Amino acid sequence: MSAHTHRVAGHRLPRRDGVGKVTGKHVYAADFKLSGMLYGRVLRSTRAHALIKKIDTSRAAAIAGVRGIITSADIPQIRYGTAVRDTTVFATDRALFIGHAIAAVAATSLEIAERALAAIEVEYEDLPPLFDPEEALKSDIRIHPDWETYKALPIISRNRNIAGQARIRVGDAEAAFAKAHKVYEHRFSTALQHPGYTEPRVATADWDANGIVTVWCNTQLPFDTQTTLAEILDLPAARVRVTVPGIGGGFGGKLRIGVEHFAALLARKTARPVKVMSTSEEELTAALPRQASIVLLKTAVDKEGHLLARSGRIIVDCGAYAGSGPGTAAIALQVMAGPYKTGALAFESVAVYTNKVHSGSFRAPAGPMANFAMECQIDMIAKDLGLDPLEMRLRNVVKEGDPGPSGEIHRSVSIEECLRKAADAIGWHDRNPEPGRGKGIACSWWMTTGGSSGVYVKINPDGSATLVSGAVEIGTGAITGAAQILAEELSLDLTDVNVTGVDTQAAPFDYGAQGSRTTFSVGNACLAAAAELRRQMFELAAEQLEAPIEDMKLQDKHVVAGNKSISIAELARISRLAGGGLIAHGTAISPAPAYDPTRVQNHPLPVWNTPSYHAHAVDLSVDQATGKVTINRYVVAQDVGYAINPTYIEGQIEGGVAQGIGQALSEEIVYQDGRVMNANLTDYKMPTAMDVPEIESIIVECRSAAGPYGAKGVGEPPCIEPPAAIGNAIAAATGCWPNSLPMTAEKIAAAMQVQHS
């Protein structure tokens, strides 16, 4: 295998940020403090939909220790947002959900800030609310009455309460339905899920004498945060500096601005550093959770179980602002197509506004929602046709060179290998080892998000390298992976590569820690930087060694040409004296593959880059009386292209499955009449170590053309299949599918009861 030919890449080396994190030395954004710092808190709406008639801050302002209060009236009237520019810092004339920011206070202590919040008087006039996305589609009530005046990406198609609508159409689905052997229609629903990072969203802001604001925060996207902050503050981007001391998890929940703007605005108002950190309650009522969704899916098959046509509609509940809803909903269309050949497709996505919390891009946005529907339905069809669900999948999966939903060509396809390996490992031949016990399987594909990366690499006089990247080490080991590639290319050890923190003022641009792209893209940029450094070193060595460049290679930290050699350290010292040092800028961008634009409409991500393939299999037992699920074994076979560090790939798989188990069985932000009923970590149920079995990872390596050494994106996929695999196993154990997430014991018990009566 590859590890034999590489010295650093492909090996299970300890991550560069590991020791600091396990010893408590690593400084996270939440640890960050400045002298004279004030504490900021945010007043949030208690009404789901209401006109704000009056905000009276005078009583609050009179409290000793309160240094500044801001509301919408005190700040530039800017609307921002990724797909649709519909978002404001504070509610303007209307509160759109319970938890909507109304005002912010900075005070000398958190306690005083909280007292001030309680002293702010807000007069509301209630408006009729919309909580149900399907109702919002029909209703005459407008959550954004001025939606037509908002700017949006040109690709986004909007209408009334619809923040975005996309389509994929292939062939003639209607004709295929008309003459199919059988047609199946099902409805599925999924719940609002918090990303569950350990460190809440936090930011400390300070303005310097030159009018530059520095924000120390835990964003996944420092450059996006810089741009958005500049818009909100009405400043050129160069006057906003974003730096990430450390980040305690993100999972897509920290992509977009969270509390950074409150800190920066309060700091401007008070001329003091201000720190704002969300509480658990704010996390569960006003963060950026995974959207709830409804999926309607219709599938036509022939007698042998071949997929002839599929039509479907996903309704994604964005909440009060579009957030990443339009993109998330659109991505669901590719997930619903799955790694399958299907004669015809007619898919539509709808992202809808409601009076609830706005939502974000939680790890593999739309992946688990669409996959849950799509893969459970495959099992339902297989059962009806009397087919083995594995066999039904194998009859339909894509092969090398088959077209994907957008007309792109599937390359380095491994879906069959993943399915067979997962099935073998779980013992598929014996699907019902005992009553109440069953095995389930599910598979998917997923993109490696593109976006550009730049790195600077400097060779130090001791021969070590410093890697400056704008990508955040979010905890996955992604930057260690990139550093392994750099070390490999420069014949260094991993410990010779120093990685700096992210600072938008100093670091080259990076598209950010998102979309399974960090190691992939930063790794490619490292390849480019290493090539440039080799060029510089060989040129310098040519003078020193009096040898031709063509004969040179890097070996064991030396430039070697025949029997002559010179160390990298020596070259760095020479270059310092004579040439300003060895330094390189490496960049990477993966162009989108060719596709057929007539198939895809109003889709912000019309075609997937370097897709990966994977299959999950689970063996579980269901208590026949209580409905309680016990997972006995869980297997993942995932194609990573090339395993740059198998340990951290396993870490990603285990963590993703844990989140998937949460989504499948226990997690849900529960709304009732617009109010979150479980806005605390007692009743918002993320799985504990006791709920997650040992996860068996099978790493499949089918190399890609675009990734470093053939790598594909790794981070997001593991949380896609758990709901479907678990749903199918529950069905194998009980005979029934609870079509809604989370599949709580109560829902399973109810489904079994319906079946028995």
Add this chain to the structure above:
Amino acid sequence: MSFDLHRPATVTEAVDLAQRFAPTARYVAGGTDTVIQINRKKIDPAHLIDVACLPGMSEITETADAFALGALTKYRSIETHPAFRGNLRVLLEAASVVGGHQVRNIATIGGNIVNASPAADFVPPLLALDASLDITGPKGRRSVALRDFIVGPGRTNLSPVEIVTSIRFTKLPARSATAFLKEGRRRAMEISVVCVAACLTLEASTSRCACVRLAIGAASPKAFRPEQAEGYLIGKPAGNESFAEAGRLAAEASSPISDVRASAGYRRGLVAVMVERALTTCLQRIREQNQ
């Protein structure tokens, strides 16, 4: 959220402090209920009187026919105590499913009882053992049966200045066993959706039930003993049929609510299943003792 913390050295000192600062004072032991209630602004005491270090209140004492558990006993001590591996296993089983390790290392059983949550896990086992509490207050000591002590959700007949010092119960006769079952969405860090404690004694030479004590948590405003179910079993042969009927009767006697954790209907169904299963486990354990 600011308070003065007092560290009395004796029970008398603690009671004096409580009297001095009543009604804005609160005792705190492990603090695992109190601190959360303060954080969530459910309570706002100006004085916390830390009883965690009071002497003589953390011991587990065994006499010829009884046990006394100090009110400050931690779940960890119950989990690891050899005396609760036999027919008093209900205590070990309940203690080992409270919260997680960190909570069990600091939280006290006295706090669990006085907090009087309908879902408190350690209350049903003690109810099933017919436990009583020793209480010290300004007027001296008193003793009260646990079933009379808790009067409703979060409400007890303790005055704010009284301290619970220990919990007592008598040992079980031969041919007895106990069991505890808990259902929730997770396997740790979980508040019971329903929990059930059972204590079963068989007649000396038959397999008929001589004494049955059941206690059910999280299925009514306070943990309760389903007396009809208990009474029904007396003299009946222990086994699936009678246990299932006891479960049905217990479910009938429950009055659960629907909340974000579960519906009333599901809870009631759980009561029936769990009572039956807990009794079945007790029966199995009695049989194992006799082998």
